[in-house]
Amino acid sequence: MIMSMEPNEYWYGGYVHDGIKQPISARDDYTCDSRLNTSPNQLMPLFLSTKGRIIYQKEGFVVRFNKGTIELPDTVEVITGQKDLRGAYVYAMQHFFPFQSITLAEELFTQPVYNTWIELTFNQNQKDVLRYADGLLSSGLPAGVLMIDDGWSDYYGKWSFNQGKFPDAKKMIQTLNAKGFHVMLWICPYITPDTVEYRYLKDHDLLVKNPDQTIFITEWWNGHSAVLDLTNPKTRHWLDQQLQQLKDLGVAGFKFDGGDSLYYREDNVTYRPVTPDEHSLLWAEFGSRFAFNEFRVTTHAGGLSLMQRLCDKDHDWGETGIASLIPNSLLQGITGHPFCSPDMIGGGEYLNFLELESRALDQELFVRHSEIASLMPMMQFSARPDRFLAEDYMAAILNGVSERARLSEVLLQAVQQAKTTGEPIVRYMVYQFPDEEVAEVTDQFMLGDTLLVAPIYQKGATNRSVYVPKGTWKMADQLIDSQGEMMTLTNTFGVPIVLEYQAH
Numbered sequence: 001m002i003m004s005m006e007p008n009e010y011w012y013g014g015y016v017h018d019g020i021k022q023p024i025s026a027r028d029d030y031t032c033d034s035r036l037n038t039s040p041n042q043l044m045p046l047f048l049s050t051k052g053r054i055i056y057q058k059e060g061f062v063v064r065f066n067k068g069t070i071e072l073p074d075t076v077e078v079i080t081g082q083k084d085l086r087g088a089y090v091y092a093m094q095h096f097f098p099f100q101s102i103t104l105a106e107e108l109f110t111q112p113v114y115n116t117w118i119e120l121t122f123n124q125n126q127k128d129v130l131r132y133a134d135g136l137l138s139s140g141l142p143a144g145v146l147m148i149d150d151g152w153s154d155y156y157g158k159w160s161f162n163q164g165k166f167p168d169a170k171k172m173i174q175t176l177n178a179k180g181f182h183v184m185l186w187i188c189p190y191i192t193p194d195t196v197e198y199r200y201l202k203d204h205d206l207l208v209k210n211p212d213q214t215i216f217i218t219e220w221w222n223g224h225s226a227v228l229d230l231t232n233p234k235t236r237h238w239l240d241q242q243l244q245q246l247k248d249l250g251v252a253g254f255k256f257d258g259g260d261s262l263y264y265r266e267d268n269v270t271y272r273p274v275t276p277d278e279h280s281l282l283w284a285e286f287g288s289r290f291a292f293n294e295f296r297v298t299t300h301a302g303g304l305s306l307m308q309r310l311c312d313k314d315h316d317w318g319e320t321g322i323a324s325l326i327p328n329s330l331l332q333g334i335t336g337h338p339f340c341s342p343d344m345i346g347g348g349e350y351l352n353f354l355e356l357e358s359r360a361l362d363q364e365l366f367v368r369h370s371e372i373a374s375l376m377p378m379m380q381f382s383a384r385p386d387r388f389l390a391e392d393y394m395a396a397i398l399n400g401v402s403e404r405a406r407l408s409e410v411l412l413q414a415v416q417q418a419k420t421t422g423e424p425i426v427r428y429m430v431y432q433f434p435d436e437e438v439a440e441v442t443d444q445f446m447l448g449d450t451l452l453v454a455p456i457y458q459k460g461a462t463n464r465s466v467y468v469p470k471g472t473w474k475m476a477d478q479l480i481d482s483q484g485e486m487m488t489l490t491n492t493f494g495v496p497i498v499l500e501y502q503a504h
Helices: 016-021 085-096 126-138 169-178 196-203 233-248 276-287 322-334 363-373 391-406 408-421
Strands: 002-004 011-015 029-033 043-049 054-056 062-066 069-071 077-079 113-115 145-148 182-187 217-220 223-227 253-256 293-295 445-447 451-454 463-468 471-475 478-482 485-490 497-503
Touching: 011 016, 011 029, 011 322, 016 322, 043 085, 054 085, 077 085, 113 126, 126 145, 126 169, 169 182, 196 223, 253 276, 276 293, 322 363, 322 445, 363 391, 391 408, 408 445, 451 463, 463 497, 478 485
Parallel strands: 113 145, 145 182, 182 253, 253 293
Antiparallel strands: 002 069, 011 043, 029 062, 043 054, 054 077, 062 069, 217 223, 445 451, 451 497, 463 485, 471 478, 471 497
């Protein structure tokens, strides 16, 4: 099937990782193969247009945008009848991925989230986790959700604290709780071979197998592991038991890593036959039952009760770094993943932080990333800011955290609206203002219905151009009447430019 793009039609969808490349216009060549999620982030087999058109097929498909024409298989459904991007999204969401009961904990939105990965990498231990938490508080940051990352257990599949690293995990959690922290733990669906847990799971037929009935071993970023067969209810029960023991210690929830479609194979043998993408979805569905959860990669998980993070970003100003944060977060929202996190502040790629002690990193970049995150659904730190930021840069971080607290009611209203209606929290300008020429504005966003947020994200900049839609807007104590125009605005360092819609 080949169809033509309408005049001034723009398309959005597919891979969240490609948000930086969208929207797709009649000037662009763009191909998306959604039959297998080959990315490190979310994928929905869905494209939506500003003219209200919808392209969707649950099983995934190849679509080619060729400078004004769209080529796709005849089996793919093309739906018309909606008048704009918002109408297309709401129709698609209600028909193809209606939102389930959203039970995500309010603390994921009201408090900053802290992750021990950049500070401790694989050397997670009780003493340094407590030191990390105390350092956050002494720097002026508030308590929040604290994720202990990979390395807290003996190996993958033995989901209990390493006794040498964590001699009294229960006391540690109680101490952190008393300071105001909720503790989450990193887990994955992989099992280290030749261990007690591996042998138990193998003997009870709870692992993914090869066609010859041997145990399937996948190669992922941390080595070679067996994989839980989550199509089997008994496997899910086994994992539930492991995690319940941790919850009994006071653990609030889990960071569900891995589960990438690429780490499964089409010929895997399981209790119930599924595709690699369906394997990935089973991991997401398992985690969606926890009020405190976080995922990095999912396929066709729009509408689930998941906190979804952008994949690890470089400590860089370009498209592999903070330039992609707003565009990719916008695409998360329009593909059914409104509860989003723009990666760990400063970038989650730990190799960039090996020179942390020498203050070799870009302090301005760190602050601008914090500024972007400050009014996103989740604001997540990993590298402890005061460890390498000069005093004025640290003050800028605290300014952003204070702004988030000041606008927490507005943020929570947008979160609640997303929970009940399924609409994005972080919205494209054209989603909210379909009659204005803003389809290609992807470096600012609407937070819910009324708050325009425009962070500064370019190195050395102290102001930026902001498109202000028609109407009256409030910026600090100033009222701005706009005819729908670009304005050069500035802000307090570390705080995004914020305009509140008053009236048309």
